[in-house]
Amino acid sequence: MPVYHESLASLSESNRISSLPQRASRLADALEASFGISFSVYDGDGATLAYAPPAMPRGNVELRAELAKQVAQRREAAAIEEEGSLLTVAIPQIEPDGSALVGLATFVTSNARLDEEAPSAARLLDMDETSARIWLGKQPVWPPEALMRMARLATDRLAADQRTNRLRSEVAALSQNISSTYEEISLLYRLTQNLSLAINDEKLNRIALDWLSATLPIQGIAALLLPPPNLSPTNREARREPLLLTEGEWPLSLPQLNDLLNTVGAREARRPIVLNQLVTLRETWRFPAVQQLIVVSLCEGSRCFGYLVAVNHSSGKELGTVEANLLASVASILGIHCGNSDLYRRRAELLTGIVRALTSAIDAKDPYTCGHSDRVARVAERIAKHLGLDPRTLNTIYLSGLLHDIGKIGINDDVLRKPGPLTPAEFEHIKTHPELGYKILVDLNELDEVLPVVLHHHENWDGKGYPHGLVGEDTPLLARIVAVADAFDAMGSDRPYRPGMPDEKVDAILRAGAGKQWDAKVIEAFFAVREDIREIARREREALEIDLQQWL
Ligand SMILES: [Fe+2]
Structure with missing residues (x-):
């Protein structure tokens, strides 16, 4: 049987969001690869300097942050500072989550006369004149029009790269989703193949527990089956006590499980209950053997026939909505089967009552x-x-x-x-x-x-x-x-x-x-x-x- 949780792990890995410094550094690298000089990178939303390479003077950070924010809003490359032959260009990149980064670099656009340009360059770049002169001497000269054209091209390319990355991760997520969905459908299909009134609740629940235990990343799982409501006193076949079925490493006795269900409010809940260490590490949590937990009820309409309870992620991670959704799907099938069995039982009890009444009528006659x-x-x-x-x-x-x-x-x-x-x-x-x-x-x-x-x-x-x-x-x-x-x-x-x-x-x-x-x-x-x-x-x-x- 394919293992469900491995695909989930890789899905969450691919969806992981990089930190701001990582993303800023990647943008600086991409721009340096295109222009051959270092770029600073600003957070276009927070107006902060996110990445500052040693080879690019910082200039007036506060002013530049504000200008970068405007460029981020316009989403277009722009020249934001001009001083003599110096031109500072800002290039925005819009992230998949809608946030923006802006790469900034100061270019020299004509052969600078170092003596004349150094003072204004020092002011613009926030450095002393000697350092400014040295810096100016190392810079390539860019024709202004070509520079701006290239800046616009870089903006377009960054946007195209982002679209490509987004599509690539969507395809990866989709394929993982398809894989997970296939597993779920396959599991549910096999369960429905066993749905028949000839198979009793206990047997069907045992099959479900066996499959869920092999499929979900959990250490233990249990089904608590309650006695059918409104049992006829003459029905000698039906279960009269709660029945606890378990699979894997199940840590709770029946009284403990009842206590747990009361504690988490399972009897009133109509949706899956998912608890992780945010709750189970609290001092008030009374079930130390349970670190992660999912509870779903086996219901049909307003009638509750029991609960499915999965405990403890096999790798200590959190149990989440994917596991809860699968349990809920299985529980709804089990609940419907319990409901049908109950109707069947009540029909049998009714018929038994009719036969008894008719037999008594013959005797009375x-x-x-x-x-x-x-x-x-x-x-x-x-x-x-x-x-x-x-x-x-x-x-x-x-x-x-x-x-x-x-x-x-x-x-x-x-x-x-x-x-x-x-x-x-x-x-x-x-x-x-x-x-x-x-x-x-x-x-x-x-x-x-x-x-x-x-x-x-x-x-x-x-x-x-x-x-x-x-x-x-x-x-x-x-x-x-x-x-x-x-x-x-x-x-x-x-x-x-x-x-x-x-x-x-x-x-x-x-x-x-x-x-x-x-x-x-x-x-x-x-x-x-x-x-x-x-x-x-x-x-x-x-x-x-x-x-x-x-x-x-
Ligand atoms: Fe007769």
Whole structure:
């Protein structure tokens, strides 16, 4: 994996601003290369002498500084002093940040008569006459027009050089930005590839921590995942305590991290919090193991699911906006995933509540068979497990067992509770309960897979069942399994008009009905796990084992 922080280091290096003396010295060198004599350099904004070479007399510094400032404002080369054959020329250079430097040099523009020129040169250059005479004797002679033309050319060239440098550093910065952005996009892309409701918060956060730890210049990183808000008390799957995941050298315990989050105000912050040694070196800072820090929250809308916390730059430098932006991008993806998972959990809890309510409604309708649905669910699930069905299908058949008789809600109480044989008309009425159940549940999309069992649990293998008279494997397998579990529990349970049949009689009826009323393979599976089923039938009714989180 390419290392993110190296490119950042070189970016900041290339952007570093030189000091005023360095820039002034560079300008003096460039002008000396063009004109062959030394230049002084003034700060055009501050009106101060920034660079003074020994070979160029300073003259009246105060006056020259003021004149340089005017040249800087006009941004054009100009002759600013004239005394006899002496001409002082000022050449401005505008820096990338808009500030200006001005190079100054005094030129001799005609063959000076040393005796005559020395006194005025001494005044202009602020030196004694002897030194002025010596200085004049060493100077080349410049035609004034050629000098000014060259000064203007030098100004243009300096401006062109500045533009070139600016473009060059912009290209460098852009290329570094592209490199950083590519890394970020690549990281986020890989993270989104793992976004799926099948992957839980803990796993996705571990993947993110692993990547961030390898990508950012940090010593340690952690994700603090809070328990989901408003958990249903019956939800046995969801996390109920905060979970701390860490990667790299992580220095804080969970209580310390909570203290830190309170201290930096993370719970109220909606933007990344970045702290460096300006804060962490203060005496009031209570977390000596944390020198640099970034905190971002895992949020979706107004809901907060936790925090990502990165600590300590691996080279002791400051953590900045680039690292904070990447963490914030990752945190927003994690936050959305947490939000989606939470919605999914709440949907599962709602559906679980609906299934419990419907199961209770069946029991309330037919108290003599209390617990029947629950036992059918468990027996059917046990048979299905023996037949090698996958966990999701086991969940489906468990729910199907719970709800298979939901249509009895629509059957008249007189008929349902009649303590004796039914008339043909009453039996026809009872026989409508699979279709009634189907109609009750058909609009609950989440229970689609339960519908075939509700509709067909009274079909017979030989086609003599109801409501559709399906034959053999035309009846869905889960319905064939529930049919056996239903018959087993019905025969073994007490009724107001008869006691429950003994096991031997129930077993004999089931064996006799294999390949006629029931699927022989299902009956075979039933007897293969007969002992487990006997145990299920003996047990008191237990809490429903509904696991819709897996099933939805
Ligand atoms: Fe039924």
